[in-house]
Amino acid sequence: MSHPYDVLVIGGGVSGMMAAITAAENGAEVVILEGNDRVGKKILSTGNGRCNFTNEQLGVENYYDADPAFVKPVLDQFSNRDLINWLQSIGVDSKVQSGRVYPANEQATAILDILRLQMNRRFVRAETFKKVRSIRKNDGLFEVSSVNGEFAAKKVVLACGSKAAPHTGSDGSGYLLAEKLGMKVKKPLPALTNLRLNAPYSQEWDGVRVDGTITILVDGREVASDTGQLQLTDYGVSGIPTFQVSRYAIRALDEGKEVQAILSFLPGMDEEQAFDCLMARYERVKEYLARDFFIGLLPKKLAAVLIKQAGFRHSKPIRYIGEDGVRKLAKLMSGMKTDVRGHGNFKQAQVCSGGVLTSELVPGTLESRKNPGLYLAGELIDVDGMCGGYNLQWAFSSGAAAGKAAAGR
Numbered sequence: 001m002s003h004p005y006d007v008l009v010i011g012g013g014v015s016g017m018m019a020a021i022t023a024a025e026n027g028a029e030v031v032i033l034e035g036n037d038r039v040g041k042k043i044l045s046t047g048n049g050r051c052n053f054t055n056e057q058l059g060v061e062n063y064y065d066a067d068p069a070f071v072k073p074v075l076d077q078f079s080n081r082d083l084i085n086w087l088q089s090i091g092v093d094s095k096v097q098s099g100r101v102y103p104a105n106e107q108a109t110a111i112l113d114i115l116r117l118q119m120n121r122r123f124v125r126a127e128t129f130k131k132v133r134s135i136r137k138n139d140g141l142f143e144v145s146s147v148n149g150e151f152a153a154k155k156v157v158l159a160c161g162s163k164a165a166p167h168t169g170s171d172g173s174g175y176l177l178a179e180k181l182g183m184k185v186k187k188p189l190p191a192l193t194n195l196r197l198n199a200p201y202s203q204e205w206d207g208v209r210v211d212g213t214i215t216i217l218v219d220g221r222e223v224a225s226d227t228g229q230l231q232l233t234d235y236g237v238s239g240i241p242t243f244q245v246s247r248y249a250i251r252a253l254d255e256g257k258e259v260q261a262i263l264s265f266l267p268g269m270d271e272e273q274a275f276d277c278l279m280a281r282y283e284r285v286k287e288y289l290a291r292d293f294f295i296g297l298l299p300k301k302l303a304a305v306l307i308k309q310a311g312f313r314h315s316k317p318i319r320y321i322g323e324d325g326v327r328k329l330a331k332l333m334s335g336m337k338t339d340v341r342g343h344g345n346f347k348q349a350q351v352c353s354g355g356v357l358t359s360e361l362v363p364g365t366l367e368s369r370k371n372p373g374l375y376l377a378g379e380l381i382d383v384d385g386m387c388g389g390y391n392l393q394w395a396f397s398s399g400a401a402a403g404k405a406a407a408g409r
């Protein structure tokens, strides 16, 4: 058993490193126990290697089904501005693209390197190959048992991440540790991932990228919708708008509900407007073959799928379809409805929805109500943000809040 550290952090992701740095800045002697051979593995794959660490617009509304009374005090303690300014003050400038904030050199390694440097400068020890198996309290001290040694600490921050991208170390063991300490966990499910559609034509549209809207219906009721570039694949649909709505579809599927996706390839237009738009085109290009009707409007592969789904022959002149035919195409283009039959797994998901219930924690300090002296941070908590830098911001903010509280300041 080690001598008792002031603060022991379990998990060396962004939230754990931020908790450790903040606790050390507040005078604590800190150690991180990390199961992997190194800290911060997940950071390197964020934002396609560019690390979209926050967003210019930050609010509770960027977190799904978030309780403002829980999320806001954490974001307020270390906001997007605080994060950008702090990184700048320690050497990492940022760059903004469509509101998304990246390190100026667009290298995720910049974020990992600077966090490691800050840890070194504050004498935070990082003990690797120390996957934690149990935590218990004895005589006012936490005894933490890892596969490679026993540690003692006055305070503990649990920051083990979720089950998303388990190859980076977040294999869900944090949920088990929390449950063993009596905390309630909402079933973690993949989020920010692709959806598998019951669409027999998906082989034909594989590889198409097109602007559109995806809307999710659960038991016939609209629950979420997002617009942007849809990526059509041989299994269904991917891309950022799909990621944004996926957590609703996945939770509903898990609950045995009927889930459908409506894809619209004329974003912002309802069926009637789509009809007017296509009718005007029809009048202009009546002499074209059906397969050429959508030239300049839709990618070829998608046009072929729509024409086939409407029951028309590609090689016949479009004039034969008449007004009723145009209406049929407008209906498909503005609302192609299919059943959702599956989704990306944990390996493919960027985050999880679910996790340790926020009601288990004291808002602002993130201390466990049932285990005084134990704090939680990061994705382990039942808070999931939209694509756009919100999950890393949560990891930074919650890490800062937990680290500060654990250090006793």
Ligand SMILES: Cc1cc2nc3c(=O)[nH]c(=O)nc-3n(C[C@H](O)[C@H](O)[C@H](O)COP(=O)(O)OP(=O)(O)OC[C@H]3O[C@@H](n4cnc5c(N)ncnc54)[C@H](O)[C@@H]3O)c2cc1C
Binding pocket: 010, 011, 012, 013, 014, 015, 016, 033, 034, 035, 036, 039, 040, 041, 042, 043, 045, 046, 047, 048, 051, 052, 053, 054, 130, 131, 132, 133, 159, 160, 161, 162, 164, 165, 168, 169, 170, 171, 172, 173, 174, 349, 350, 351, 377, 378, 379, 380, 388, 389, 390, 391, 392, 393, 395
């Ligand atoms: C491919 C991909 C791209 C992403 N891109 C973005 C993006 O651009 N912007 C954004 O905001 N978010 C992005 N995210 C989400 C974001 O990376 C995470 O929400 C965030 O990193 C979570 O940080 P964390 O510290 O809570 O958990 P993690 O980063 O998962 O860290 C948890 C750490 O705990 C360790 N650990 C787990 N169990 C134990 C144990 N029992 N004992 C010891 N150590 C343990 C793990 O090895 C790991 O190092 C992306 C995620 C993925 C997978």
